[in-house]
Amino acid sequence: MEKKTKIHAEEGKQEILITREFDLPLTLLFKAYEQPEIFEQWMGTKVLKWENRKHGSYAFETSHDNRVVFKANGTIHEFIPNEKITRTFEMEDSPFPVQLEYLSFEKITDNSSKLLMHIVFQSVGSRDQLLQMPFAQGINIAHNRLQEIATKLI
């Protein structure tokens, strides 16, 4: 499968840029970020708090075998439907400092859209350390889950 997600991380900078184009209308892309039930599905997590408004906050936790293995939370600074979300992101019980995230949603055509995620870290060191953590191996689980779903469809 072609990898559509692009990451731009310049050496010596405390930020990264994640961009992704979707074969989805802008409103549907935004809905995946707006509706907690949908967010839970694609992130494979459980939403504990979800306040989509200025000064609102959110929290979610991911479990495996009935044990919580990942918890995160943050505060919403801007929430403009189909346009942008500005928020903080903090991983609980971890040494990683709070991140600042700017999400912009753009229409490309009636049936395609683009997400731009700009993450600002406390330092170059904390950015690099996060990138080096093997979180991505979580994709194995995601892959397995996709496999399960796909198998059921056959």
Added chain:
Amino acid sequence: MNLRRDVFQAIADPTRRAILLLLASQAMTAGAIAANFNTARPTVSKHLQILSECELLKSEQNGREIYYQLNPSKLKEIADFIEPFRDMWDVRFNKLEEIMKNYKDK
């Protein structure tokens, strides 16, 4: 047959990833690590053994205690920096796209 522990298999387990996350800032004893999980102590020991076998963790004897810490060079080797991070987001976004395409069809 190669019986060597496979690194990627080792970190495919969420508890083992949680242990790596826990050790990102400091060295800890097995007991202190286990205190962070509801799981039985021997289970945590097993996880530590697997992570050590594939050199993701280094251990150091300090008196009667064994302290575990990350082995950054091995982590770097796996991570090859950005690719796994990008992969993680790619998989998430693929899923998002899949879900929303079905949503549209409803």
